[in-house]
Amino acid sequence: MFLLDTLHEGLAGLDARGLTRRRRTADTPCAAHMTVDGREIVGFASNDYLGLAAHPRLTEAMAEGARRYGAGSGGSHLLGGHSRAHALLEDELAAFAGGFVDAPRALTFSTGYMSNLAALTALAGRGTALFSDELNHASLIDGARLSRADVQIYPHADTEALTAMLEASDAPAKVIVTDAVFSMDGSIAPLARLVELAERHGAWLVVDDAHGFGVLGPRGRGAVAQAALRSPHLVYLCTFGKAVGAAGAAVIAHETVIEWMLQRARPYIFTTAAPPAAAHAVSASLALIAGEEGEARRRHLAALIARTREILQRTRWRPIDSPTAVQPLVIGGNDETLALAACLDADGMWVPAIRPPTVPAGTSRLRISLSAAHSFDDLARLQAALVRAGESA
Template sequence: MYLLDTLREGLAELDSRGLRRHRRIAETACAAHMRVDGREIVGFASNDYLGLAAHPALAAAVAEGAERYGAGSGGSHLLGGHSRAHAQLEQTLAAFCGGFVDAPRALSFCTGYMANVATLTALAGRGTTLYSDALNHASLIDGARLSRADVQIYPHADTDALAAMLDASDAGVKLIVTDGVFSMDGNVAPLATLLALAERHGAWLVVDDAHGFGVLGPQGRGVVAELALRSPHLVYICTFGKAAGVAGAAVIAHETVIEWLVQRARAYIFTTASPPAVAHAVSASLELIRGDEGETRRAHLRALIERTRAMLRASHWQPVDSHTAIQPLVIGDNETTLALAARFDAEGLWVPAIRPPTVPVGTSRLRISLSAGHSFDDLARLENALSRIEAGGNA
């Protein structure tokens, strides 16, 4: 059949360029040590930065939430699906993360992707100019495209270039959009300068802190709190499927911004609310994140990060200067990157190969993702495998 043949040809082209993606099957809970595709491995692939995904307290909270609220929400947030668990989570989040703005309010979403698309399409539109960092996550890119705004891409973290673009703009509404921590490089956006530009030009600053929430800032309140930023121009987005160990996301901003999203964000209005049991578990996760256990886990993670940075600086390849749990090692071409990932896999280490279009062409990399669930013995195993691979020894 012609239509299937065109797809087969496209898949064959992906194969020829080393770009086809493959799923692996995890047979145990997400953790530093897992059983994947029938083998025991040490995983450096997940975003479970605090090692909470398999925490007994969160598993118990999911069960408790399901017992109290059932398996599903049954409807959209505006048509019966907004439970007491959702409301409590939003109130807690506004108090926990909303110190950057007067009258903070939070709005929960099923996924971070949905939160980003909802926010950008509701705040931007025809006649709006949206300024997006060149390395923003795909969800921000898609939200920008769907917003119908005039989208201008500024070079990664280049605030001088962005300032020139803003100076040249006569748009009535402007949005500056950035990751807080960039998911493939692990570096932190220059948020203080971005906020100064937003205030000077009367623009919104939308920060997707998917990889900073729970890890950075006092009590894990994220990158905005770490930098002690405060402004009504800020719109903060955090997700719960990474450091929080559960699922979902939230937008936190001035109460007027949130009310506008409730009225105009199609990705919020026209979808079934997440199961209340999930929101109940996220509330339990916040208790861990902001408590003594969360601080202990963040301290251990920081020590792991510094040890990994030293390890990668001594390698043959090019590490990215990251002070976060995302520790990339840039290899370059797709084939070599895939071959190295396979060598690590043979050693029982899951170190994923990241290739275009996720990263720019010529910058394929191994993305080492650290978790507080890792031990220094796990890092020693990774370092020994890296040394053998660099030396060309048998894997």
């Protein structure tokens, strides 16, 4: 069949360029030490930054939530699927991360991807000028495209270029959108300067803090709290499948913004609500993150980050200087990156190879994701594996 032949040719082309993606199957819960495809490994692949995904308090909360509310929500939030667990979580989120705006309110979603689509398509449209960092996550890129706004891409974290673009725009509505922590570089956006620009130009500032929420800031309140920012222009996005250790996402903003999204955001209106049990587990995680155990895990993670930066500086490859749990090691070519990942895999280290289009051509890399569940012994094993791989390359 012609249609299948074109797909076969496309798949062959991906494979020839070293761009084929392959899944691996975990046989045990997400953790620093896992069984994957029947083999025991040390995992540096997950976004479980605080090591909470298999925490007994969260797993019990998930089970309790299922006993109380059942396995599924049964409908969209506006048609019977909005449970007491969702309502309580939204109140907790507004209190937990809402210090950056007056009259904060939260709206929960099934995934971070959906929350990003919802925020951008609700706040931007035809006639809106939308300014997007060039390294933003795919969900923000897709949300910008779907919004039908005039999308302008500014160089990564380049606030001078963004200033010039904003000053040249005569659009009646403006939106600036950025990741807080960039998932493939580990860099942090210049949020203070972005807030200043948003206020000066009357723009919304949409901040996706997927990789900072729970890890950065006082009591894990995120990157905006770490920068001590407060502005009515802020629209804050956070996810629960990373440091929180569960599933779902939320948008937190002024109550009027949230009411507008509830009325107009298609990814919210026209989808089944997430299982209430997941929301119940997120509530348990927020309490843990804000408490003494959460603080201890963040301290340990910070020490692991500092040690990993030292290790990567001593390799033959190019690390990207990152202060976060995302520690990239740029190799360059796709084949070389895949070969290094395979060498580490043979040593029992799962460190994923990241290739285009996720990152620019010529910057394929290993993405080392750290977790508070890791030990310094795990880092010593990683260092030894990198040394062996470097000697054999």
